[in-house]
Amino acid sequence: MEEEQAKTVEALQLAIQMEIDGKAYYQKAGKTSNTRMGKELFQWLAGEEDKHRQRFEQIYESIRKNQAWPEVAAKPGGANKLNSIFANATGAGVPKAKRQSAELKAIAKAMEMENKTQNYYKEQGEKARYPAGRKFYESLAAEERGHYLALVDYREYLVDPAGWFRKAEHHSLDGG
Secondary structure: OHHHHHHHHHHHHHHHHHHHHHHHHHHHHHHHOOOHHHHHHHHHHHHHHHHHHHHHHHHHHHHHHHOOOOOOOOOOOOHHHHHHHHHOOOOOOOOOHHHHHHHHHHHHHHHHHHHHHHHHHHHHHHHOOOHHHHHHHHHHHHHHHHHHHHHHHHHHHHHOHHHHHHHHOOOOOOOO
16 A cells, blocks of 8 residues: 555646646747737646646645645636637738747657656556546646647647647638
């Protein structure tokens, strides 16, 4: 039992550090972003990482004190803020080629980070001994997937703004 708790605490400590590192990266990326949309997206992602860290810290303290996984309500959210970031893209401007290259590198690293954390949370969910832990990790893995997809969307916006707007506005050619 103590070995199981030690593994759980170690996994939580790693998750907390991943979220701290993610927030720091997104704050830096937001400051150097060349578009309003990028700044807002990275700022939102930094806030999401901070929310995850806080939830992990609460669980960590509970496990240290009670030696059991607490019931933690999944708090999916942020979709409204994310939708408004992308909705305001019209006229936001796409950076010039040299600046865009740096932006695309930042996005690629962010996508890699989100993939890594998603996979880690999926793995922890599969290993979780308590149903509440399993549910919590699965919920976080889904949130990380959403972050990854938001980054994919932003990358598409930078690479092909016209195509992105067509897709975002759901225009289609009607054969009738």
